[in-house]
Amino acid sequence: xxxxTETAWGTIAKLLHWGIxxxxxxxxxxxxxxxxxxxxxxxxxLFIWHKSLGILLLALIAARLLWRFANPTPRLPADMxxxxxxxxxxxxxxxxxxxxxLPVSGWIINSAANVPLRVFWLFPLPPITAPDKALAExxxxxxxxxxxxxxxxxxxxxxxxLRHHFIKRTDILLRMLPGRSPTP
Amino acid sequence: MKRMLCITAVLLLWSSxxxxxxxxxxxxxxxxxxxxxxxxxxAPGVFRDFATRLQFDPAQPARGKLEVDVFxxxxxxxxxxxxxxxxxxxxxxxxxYPKAEFxxxxxxxxxxxxxxxxxxxxxxxxxxxVTVPFAWEAKGQTAIMxxxxxxxxxxxxxxxGEWAAPDPIGxxxxxxxxxxxRRGG
Numbered sequence: 620x621x622x623x624t625e626t627a628w629g630t631i632a633k634l635l636h637w638g639i640x641x642x643x644x645x646x647x648x649x650x651x652x653x654x655x656x657x658x659x660x661x662x663x664x665l666f667i668w669h670k671s672l673g674i675l676l677l678a679l680i681a682a683r684l685l686w687r688f689a690n691p692t693p694r695l696p697a698d699m700x701x702x703x704x705x706x707x708x709x710x711x712x713x714x715x716x717x718x719x720x721l722p723v724s725g726w727i728i729n730s731a732a733n734v735p736l737r738v739f740w741l742f743p744l745p746p747i748t749a750p751d752k753a754l755a756e757x758x759x760x761x762x763x764x765x766x767x768x769x770x771x772x773x774x775x776x777x778x779x780x781l782r783h784h785f786i787k788r789t790d791i792l793l794r795m796l797p798g799r800s801p802t803p
Numbered sequence: 804m805k806r807m808l809c810i811t812a813v814l815l816l817w818s819s820x821x822x823x824x825x826x827x828x829x830x831x832x833x834x835x836x837x838x839x840x841x842x843x844x845x846a847p848g849v850f851r852d853f854a855t856r857l858q859f860d861p862a863q864p865a866r867g868k869l870e871v872d873v874f875x876x877x878x879x880x881x882x883x884x885x886x887x888x889x890x891x892x893x894x895x896x897x898x899x900y901p902k903a904e905f906x907x908x909x910x911x912x913x914x915x916x917x918x919x920x921x922x923x924x925x926x927x928x929x930x931x932x933v934t935v936p937f938a939w940e941a942k943g944q945t946a947i948m949x950x951x952x953x954x955x956x957x958x959x960x961x962x963x964g965e966w967a968a969p970d971p972i973g974x975x976x977x978x979x980x981x982x983x984x985r986r987g988g
Contacts, residue, residue: 660965660966660968660970664971733885734841734846735846736842736844737842737844743844750881752883
């Protein structure tokens, strides 16, 4: 079952969720390693990987949002209190905002810093702003700020999923795992 | 008759010994650009400060003399980070080698209005023979010299050690110039 239903996530949504999750972790590690590396061709290549992965993530996140709008979203448990529903929607919205804004801010840094890029050494990425040193510096701070924000919301996301599974004993976590067919 | 021949010979000798016209660079109408590559993508820059001295008569190119000084610290790639990178000893080593020099006394014509200046380019302490092709377009007291050539940066130790690898910063650098000259100087 590729598409979502009112009660279950489809295979496409699960693949996008976990694929993006793995890539985000790899991306954060890559970014930190690249920043810390001494100036050398290896450092530049680490950044080329980081930037390429960022563009891939941007495409995957756009695809995920489109897929989400084109599919039903599985309902939250009926007995979930109002504040939890609000918190769930808000944290999911924040996750999407961070996931979208991170690659875009990276793209702006690269454009403003006037550095060319071939994504995965395959095709050139056009700049989205004119060269602008001040803008590049500002966007670096925004990029770092977004990473911290993403880290916080991600921690809440994981904690909430674990709480649902182990404390509230709902199927929220299980229904995002592979291989579970929906119950009608 | 003999006397006549003698005078003609003297005149000929004198005219061929006359120095070629001196040309002075109009700085505001002259550009020296370079295009390096990053992942094979063009990464252009300019040298904002350079000087050209030329003695040249297109009818007698062999008598010409071309001298160019490039103040490499004036390099501008539109990025402070890149400028800092160029300053480093592995790259241009601004502190030790602030100036590159090209000196040629071998100018020859290769086609109508097209010439080649063969000479020595001294950059970052390395001395290499280089041929600079140029087109010559003169109008009254003004002439425009345009051309482009490709240099391998590693011949001059620009990008040394691990940076001598062709990736991600390519080895070939294109140099393009448009120099406006005024007769006299």
